[in-house]
Amino acid sequence: MRAKQKQDQLKNKITSVTGMPDEVILGASVINILGYHKLYIENYRGILEYTSCLIRIQTKQTQIRVVGKKLKIEYYTNLEMKITGDICSIEFCK
Template identity: 60%
Template structure:
């Protein structure tokens, strides 16, 4: 049994949220104009039509129009604008 499997069993046994134990990202989407990301690692790219965010598991790619990072802290950010797509990519910094 590897380390991730052990963590998974502990989370299940203790009935704790995965984001707490595994530091997984939590994404909350409110309608088509607001998105919050918790537990991210960094901002890779930021334009008014594309925002790429690095997480522990890979990248989150947000596309839309008039995108804006409303605020960000060390572990949370809020994106606003006309959201058109959200894409997940495993691994680190794919092109």
């Protein structure tokens, strides 16, 4: 078994034994969607592309693509960002 697979299995076991949320142990992103107009992303690494039609966000495990119209990053901190606009789709790309 590859080292990464073993590491992922260990993290999953720690998560289940401790009862701690995945985002804490695994560093997983948390995405909250409010209707079609607000999106909150926690645990991201950086903004890769930012236009009024496309926002690409890099996370630890994947890339998130937000597609829509009049997209705007209302705010971002080291921990969270808020995207508003007419959100048409959210895609996860490796």
